[in-house]
Amino acid sequence: MKTDFEIHFAKQAENPAMDMYHYHDFYEIYYLFGGERFYYLENHIYHVAKGSVVFVNKNDIHKTLEGGAGHDRAVLYFTDRFLGRFTDEQLKLLLSPFRSSGKVMPFNNQQQSYIENLLFQMKKEYADSSLPGRSLFFESLLVQLLLFTSRISMEAEQIAPKPMDGKMSEIIGYCNENYVKPLTLESVSSRFFISPYYFSRLFKRSTGFHFPEYINTLRIREAQRLLREDDGKIIQIAERVGYSNITHFNRTFKQVTGMAPLTYKKMIRSVPKT
Structure with missing residues (x-):
């Protein structure tokens, strides 16, 4: 924008x-x-x-x-x-x-x-x-x-959301609370006793996201918040949101936001606060 x-x-x-x-x-x-x-x-x-x-x-x-x-x-x-x-x-x-x-x-x-x-x-x-x-x-x-x-x-009453499958609602809640952990499609599907193939299809059908996309979105959104509000180094922030590899973090951050973490940090710090 x-x-x-x-x-x-x-x-x-x-x-x-x-x-x-x-x-x-x-x-x-x-x-x-x-x-x-x-x-x-x-x-x-x-x-x-x-x-x-x-x-x-x-x-x-x-x-x-x-x-x-x-x-x-x-x-x-x-x-x-x-x-x-x-x-x-x-x-x-x-x-x-x-x-x-x-x-x-x-x-x-x-x-x-x-x-x-x-x-x-x-x-x-x-x-x-x-x-x-x-x-x-x-x-x-x-x-x-x-x-x-x-x-x-x-x-007025607002439109109620379409009910999400009970199992999927539980899975989404688990992901939202634990996204900093090393979550994979296989580990989460196993935790909820679902085959990885069926889990992948169910997740995409229910949310519109592929599972890795969703986890990366949660992580990078939190990374952006930390870059705005925290003075920690980028490598420290990457670890705090679940990335042990800084190269992977940098690549994923750019895929999601369109810019590198350092560029984002400099841009945010240069904007005067209202």
């Missing part, structure tokens, strides 16, 4: 899965104009229908899955810095949908019209980078959208 606010629209006849596991240190709002999607978000799978919003919090692991007959959507992203002038109390209200237990909200036709009007105004403004006061315009529309959805979320 090159700026503190972005918005993108897309329409597809088919619903392929997102290529990679995914997380980021900014907020994401996903709105579905039409069609349907299956969305993996923080250990749950949601069926997202027309007129629904998905709220992806910072560092939530998420991925769209295969399924459904096409979709038309808008996605907008924004950083903490973009709303930096608001007080903690105001941000608590504005960002409440991202922190609720349900991550997907459906809206009726009237509410959809209001949301879509805001999104299309953003789209029109986004197309012309020369407009004066462009950032202020985005901020005003985003605040309207966040306030609108926050108020409704306090009253």
Whole structure:
């Protein structure tokens, strides 16, 4: 993400899965104009229908899955810095949908019209980078959208996630608590008395991730947090998140984040805190 606010629209006849596991240190709002999607978000799978919003919090692991007959959507992203002038109390209200237990909200036709009007105004403004006061315009529309959805979320029921297989839910919980250990597909499948072949298929079908992808995502997400908040050496951080080989850590970190650990650390330390 090159700026503190972005918005993108897309329409597809088919619903392929997102290529990679995914997380980021900014907020994401996903709105579905039409069609349907299956969305993996923080250990749950949601069926997202027309007129629904998905709220992806910072560092939530998420991925769209295969399924459904096409979709038309808008996605907008924004950083903490973009709303930096608001007080903690105001941000608590504005960002409440991202922190609720349900991550997907459906809206009726009237509410959809209001949301879509805001999104299309953003789209029109986004197309012309020369407009004066462009950032202020985005901020005003985003605040309207966040306030609108926050108020409704306090009253309305959110979409419940699709129940995950009991055994798989137990496995995911185990991985989330023990990812710094030397977990392998074989060791985890053996622990839960499942054949490695069946375990691999079940894990992919349930989460959209291959098992090694998921473990690496958990580890690198924690490594990023440590690089932001800890003064330890990179080799020490690699060991703390489960990598005994620094070369493997560096390669995996770059695959997940697009940059080397040292580059990430320097970039984070150069950004002024708000």
